[in-house]
Amino acid sequence: MFFESSFGYNGFHFFVALPGIRNFFHGGHFAVATFFVISGYVLSAKPMSLIHAGEQAKLADNLGSALFRRWLRLYIPVIATTFIYMTMVHCFGIWIEGRTTHATYFEEFCAWFSELKNFSFIFHQGLISWLTYNFHLWSIPTEFKGSIVIYTSLLAFSRCSRNIRLWCEAGLVFYFLYIVDAWYCALFTAGMLLGDLEQLAARDELPAFIAQFRPYKTFIFYHLFAFAMYLGGCPANRSEVEELRKNPGWYWLSFLKPRVMHDSKWFFLFWAAVFLVSSTPHIPWLKRFFETRFCQYLGRVSFSLYLVHGPVLWTLGDRLYAAVGWPKESRTANIPQWVDIFKLPMTGPMGLEVAFLVPHLILLPVTFYVAEVVTRAFDEPSVRFPQWLYKMASERPARLPA
Incomplete structure (x- = not known):
């Protein structure tokens, strides 16, 4: 809820809820x-x-x-x-x-x-x-x-x-x-x-x-x-405008x-x-950043990242979070063999805890690898195949000589 609320909501002040910063955590x-x-x-x-x-x-x-x-x-x-x-x-x-x-x-x-x-x-x-x-x-x-x-x-x-x-x-x-x-x-x-x-x-x-x-x-x-x-950091914990007005910095904007x-x-x-x-x-400077090789690469695999990031989180991610000590009843009941096998400290600001950041040293490269595979196997062919199909469908057969 705090990731989806503005800084100072219900008296709580978190770094991740600051304007602009929240976009990187819940954008x-x-x-x-x-x-x-x-x-x-x-x-x-x-x-x-x-x-x-x-x-x-x-x-x-x-x-x-x-x-x-x-x-x-x-x-x-x-x-x-x-x-x-x-x-x-x-x-x-x-x-x-x-x-x-x-x-x-x-x-x-x-x-x-x-x-x-x-x-x-x-x-x-x-x-x-x-x-x-x-x-x-x-x-x-x-x-x-x-x-x-x-x-x-x-x-x-x-x-x-x-x-x-x-x-x-x-x-x-x-x-x-x-x-x-x-x-x-x-x-x-x-x-x-x-x-x-x-x-x-x-x-x-x-x-x-x-x-x-x-x-x-x-x-x-x-x-x-x-x-x-x-x-871009509009509070999104509830859809009602009345809830939006409870967030500091958004009361007058809500009337728009x-x-x-x-x-x-x-x-x-x-x-x-x-x-x-x-x-x-x-x-x-912003244009130059988005024209860097890394951003161009992200653009190439962006559709595949969108397709695979959820399945990677639900399969590997849930198990890594359980392993480093994030408590959840469903994990204890269904994957007890993973729970606390490599418990890490929960120290650090919200959203930047050690136990949260370390699993992403594994999740991030795995997600990029799977996205690269999906890009080559399905994303790029899904561009070429419709082009080929349209060309075949739109070509007119040559007329036979009289």
Whole structure:
């Protein structure tokens, strides 16, 4: 709870709860929001350049290819990794907290398949579809929905004039954020709008209203980055706005939340992610950091890290935490052979205890190794295979001579 609350919540003061610091300890939702903005930016980059160039025929081909490939690109790695995880857990009898394995492998397979087929259909009625074999993957259907929003919006706005297109993109952001509770669509659309503005700026074709701020861009973007770091640490221990107001530093901000939005954190994470993505390319030292070889490597394996970090934590992580002395009744009852076999001191600030940091000397390289394997085995092929399939499907057979 203290990781998800602001500094001073209920009179408790922890280093990990300080503004900006908390993002490194419990910034998963901030990362999701940022990824959605980046997705909208990247997915629209090539089509937007074709719109600016007036290449309507090429735009239609590009969007058709992108939409054809998108489902396969997202779901092939999901299907492969969850199948392997399900098989490994069942066949080796690995205890996973909160999970009950079925009596036979066939029953386990049927349960996995039943969940997966529902998970793969994004137009089902109701709330977010959870995949119990890896509940971190809840954002995959959301990613696909956002992709469809981007592709259809690009097609709809492709013949609009510059100013009308920008107003339509901004109008969509407002609609998704303030009229309906579709924060994820707002994030994708905001990424598309940022990409449009970046390309217009590169061509020196920004509207005069925006171009007049160019002399002050350093001042503006540094402040946007600071706002992003603060808003990215939005308290998330409860979704109700009344709970948000109990957190120091968030009372007055809570009144900005639209009435339509159910979970208050996503409103502030929207602005945090938009500010972060828009400011990063314009802050030289931050841009250089993200262009380092290590960050480029993280970008290459990021999808695989997202897919495997949960299973690694639930299998190896739980056992390492038990071994170094983190108490939990479920571990004592189900994996007693691991409990306290290498007990370490709990000294240190919250989130930086010795017994917490040492297991990650093993967990981190194992996670990177598994992510590298998944990248080569499933992630990269999930890019090449849909491209090959689309090429095969779209090639027209040569006409026979008369």
